[in-house]
Amino acid sequence: MTSLLPIIEELADAADHAARARWLLTVPLSVLIRDQVSVNRLLSAAGFHEGLAYLAAEISALSATRGRDGLAAHTVRMTREHARIGIQIIARGGAEEGKD
Structure with a gap:
């Protein structure tokens, strides 16, 4: 048992960048704000x-x-959308920097 919340453990247990990208796209934004230090570390x-x-x-x-x-x-909005598009491509199994 870790000290991480179950939703953050899902990120910690992600097998590859595609799984991490899918997690980032589906996790509530409130989790990103609240747990940004843990998410950044992982x-x-x-x-x-x-x-x-x-x-x-x-x-x-x-x-x-x-x-x-x-x-x-x-x-700010354009930066966010550009980053989101990149993550969507990775989530679908597309181009990744430094594949696992």
Whole structure:
């Protein structure tokens, strides 16, 4: 038994980057905010650089000051979407940096 929450243990137990990417895409965003230190540590230990970039983009977007339209700045949203597209490709088993 570890001190990690079960949802974080799923990431820790992921077999490869595709499984990690699927976890990142499906986990509630509140978990990414709440457990960002643990998630960052696990992605770093796995050498999942794209996952780290995606996590940083999500945290940045979720933490950004929003404009009058209720949205984060265009650059923040575009960075988030670019990172998400990359993670979606990996989740489908596409191109990965440093495959396991």
